[in-house]
Amino acid sequence: MTRRFEDKVMVVTGAAQGIGRRVAERAAVDGAKVLIVDRSPARKEVVKAIRAAGGTADAISVNLETWVGCDKAMQKAVDLWGGIDILVNNVGGTIWAKPFEHYEPQQIDAEVRRSLFPTLYCCRAAIQRMLPRESGVIVNVSSIATRGLNRVPYAAAKGGVNAITASLAWEVAERGIRVVATAPGGTEAPPRVVPRNPNAAEEQREDWYKTIVDQTIQSSFMKRYGTLDEQAGPILFLASDDASYITGVTVPVGGGDLG
Secondary structure, three states: OOOOOOOOEEEEEOOOOHHHHHHHHHHHHOOOEEEEEOOOOOHHHHHHHHHHOOOEEEEEOOOOOOHHHHHHHHHHHHHHHOOOOEEEEOOOOOOOOOOHHHOOHHHHHHHHHHHOHHHHHHHHHHHHHHHHHOOEEEEEEOOHHHOOOOOHHHHHHHHHHHHHHHHHHHHHHHHOEEEEEEEEOOEOOOOOOOOOOOOHHHHOOHHHHHHHHHHHHHHOOOOOOEOHHHHHHHHHHHHOHHHOOOOOOEEEEOOOOOO
């Protein structure tokens, strides 16, 4: 079995659950030293599971919606293992699902902070460490929902992620760094350990959320949600040397839905 990330240092944000956790676990099996960046206490369980399977992992809890938090996370990887080879920016996700006219201004701000700034700041913090070495890969996790219903602020944030990917890739390509992204569609995952919106039961209208589910399935040629492995696989491919001539693009992973 090829260990395609042997001796590589990989930072995975939002890795305590869902897609991020699956990416971290599979990368560790392939030899990566993985830093789990997540505020959920479940980050400790992921580290324990990776180590129990013979892998190398550590964790840090920071606020990735701030520059200070992102910079601290990247420095942690450097302090542990000497550098950063791969960054997977996985933090983000819809907090509310509703027609745009029902969003409060503070909710719009919260959606953008959650799904844009962690990627923007972490990219900046990572390239600061990658450029002197003239090597590195950043994989941003965007979303098919840049074209979708009842999530306009989230769509705007993930559209920004796509723009970061293309523009930053162009800036750093000749200096040895690749920047790519995937755009996941609907994904089946276990219930979140820490919900994005703890008041969802009171705040979320069922019919508004059902609109998202129905639209996601209908927009997919395969008429289903994907699995965690179907999302982690493309992320890890883009992070690997097998994708060494791919940069500046966002790859849709939505069963045919191009977003």
